[in-house]
Amino acid sequence: MKQAIMAKLVFLSFLVLLPSCTAWTKEDLELYDLVEETNQNFYDMLGVDQDATSGQIRKAFRAESMKYHPDKNKAADAEVVFRRMVAVGEVLKNSELRTKYDYILKHGLPNWRNPVYYYRAGTKMSLQGVALLIFLLTSFMHYCAMWARYWERMLAFNEAMGRLSKKKAKEQPKDPKMYGIVKPSLWNLLWVRMVLWVYNIPKRHRMRKEFIAALEAEKQRQQEEAKRIEEEEEAKRAKRIAKRMEQKQRERGPVTKALEEHTAYDPKGLSTDNTSQKKEQKNVATKTGPWTEEERSMLAKLIVKFPQGSINRWKRVAEKLGRDDKECMNVAQSIKAGFMSTKKANEEAAETLKAVAEKKKIDNNAESIRFTSSQQQQLEAGLRKYPKDVPERWSKIASMVDGRSEAECIKRVKELVAMVKSKAK
Numbered sequence: 001m002k003q004a005i006m007a008k009l010v011f012l013s014f015l016v017l018l019p020s021c022t023a024w025t026k027e028d029l030e031l032y033d034l035v036e037e038t039n040q041n042f043y044d045m046l047g048v049d050q051d052a053t054s055g056q057i058r059k060a061f062r063a064e065s066m067k068y069h070p071d072k073n074k075a076a077d078a079e080v081v082f083r084r085m086v087a088v089g090e091v092l093k094n095s096e097l098r099t100k101y102d103y104i105l106k107h108g109l110p111n112w113r114n115p116v117y118y119y120r121a122g123t124k125m126s127l128q129g130v131a132l133l134i135f136l137l138t139s140f141m142h143y144c145a146m147w148a149r150y151w152e153r154m155l156a157f158n159e160a161m162g163r164l165s166k167k168k169a170k171e172q173p174k175d176p177k178m179y180g181i182v183k184p185s186l187w188n189l190l191w192v193r194m195v196l197w198v199y200n201i202p203k204r205h206r207m208r209k210e211f212i213a214a215l216e217a218e219k220q221r222q223q224e225e226a227k228r229i230e231e232e233e234e235a236k237r238a239k240r241i242a243k244r245m246e247q248k249q250r251e252r253g254p255v256t257k258a259l260e261e262h263t264a265y266d267p268k269g270l271s272t273d274n275t276s277q278k279k280e281q282k283n284v285a286t287k288t289g290p291w292t293e294e295e296r297s298m299l300a301k302l303i304v305k306f307p308q309g310s311i312n313r314w315k316r317v318a319e320k321l322g323r324d325d326k327e328c329m330n331v332a333q334s335i336k337a338g339f340m341s342t343k344k345a346n347e348e349a350a351e352t353l354k355a356v357a358e359k360k361k362i363d364n365n366a367e368s369i370r371f372t373s374s375q376q377q378q379l380e381a382g383l384r385k386y387p388k389d390v391p392e393r394w395s396k397i398a399s400m401v402d403g404r405s406e407a408e409c410i411k412r413v414k415e416l417v418a419m420v421k422s423k424a425k
Contacts, residue, residue, distance in 0.1 A: 031097060034087050035104055042088045042101060050102070054093060061089035139189050146184035153181045287322045291331055295321060303332055369412055375401050379409060 043050050046060040066072065068082045091097045157176055161169060176182075186192060302317045310316070318325040371379065382397035390396065398406040
């Protein structure tokens with residue numbers, strides 16, 4: 001309700017001031033400036049009375065203007081006085097402007113109560129003055145807007161509290177600050193906040209560094225805490241395993257424990273003495289004498305079947321062959337040595353064949369066609385001139401090389417390509 005009444009009052013004030021604002025013409029403003037700049041009575045400047053006729057004013061103006069004309073008066077300020085005299089004469093010779101001037105003589109220039117006073121002051125302001133005025137106006141408007149926002153929120157708060165029952169109203173806090181409704185102050189103005197923002201840049205930078213350092217410290221603390229918890233869990237798990245093993249040991253009894261202390265076998269396989277004797281008999285060699293080719297082949301297959309790192313590898317291989325495990329290891333080493341010697345011999349043979357092939361290639365190159373330096377240059381020029389997509393390319397290239405046929409040019413190019421490829425390898 002209050003806001004609606006205020007809006008209507010502002011609108012009516014605008015309507016009342018609008019006619020007076022539109023009544024100010026350019027001539028009125030120039031007349032005000034002239035009166036303020038001259039600071040003398042126009043009639044006294046011309047030497048006539050205020051009720052003088054227009055003829056008397058023209059006669060006096062001609063006399064005074066001739067007296068201060070720059071061509072006749074060599075004074076330093078003669079030109080300035082002459083210009084003012086001309087402006088005064090134009091005002092007094094015009095009946096409408098003379099009437100306005102007589103009104104100014106009677107009532108004076110517009111003061112601070114008249115809007116034209118502020119308009120004239122604004123037109124004469126410097127750039128700094130305009131900036132200061134804008135600063136003050138925006139600050140004032142912002143301050144008023146903050147108060148309007150505050151009263152609006154307070155009105156809504158009072159209405160909301162009034163709608164509550166007495167019991168709920170007692171439970172709810174009655175302080176508006178608890179709901180973020182705070183009275184505005186000059187510290188909340190836009191320009192003040194901007195200055196404070198610039199002033200607090202170093203402080204915010206320092207706070208940011210402290211915040212990052214705190215985050216890093218918290219992260220490191222969390223990592224250490226996780227590591228500590230993991231170590232505690234690992235220790236608990238080890239304790240549980242040890243406790244379980246002790247419980248199993250107690251369940252097995254004293255006889256099993258004694259057997260475990262005096263034997264190297266798994267306790268699960270020590271149910272009777274007969275089983276241990278059978279396992280010992282498996283490792284006993286059943287065959288002796290030289291190895292046959294079939295046994296060597298079988299040994300190679302078993303070595304692949306039981307790779308290095310397998311549990312009881314050589315014992316298991318010996319059980320399959322019916323031989324001693326150490327004997328199996330020696331024979332496997334001899335087979336490996338023979339394989340390495342065979343591989344070395346194959347490599348030496350391959351190197352010999354490669355050397356023979358290179359020598360043969362060198363001999364073939366020695367039998368290649370010999371081109372003179374001029375013929376070689378002509379061949380290269382032809383290759384550059386006639387690319388691959390040119391029809392009858394080689395016949396045209398051969399026509400550029402002196403004393404060479406098409407077949408000789410093709411052979412020479414192939415030899416050069418082969419030589420480049422061999423050098424690249």
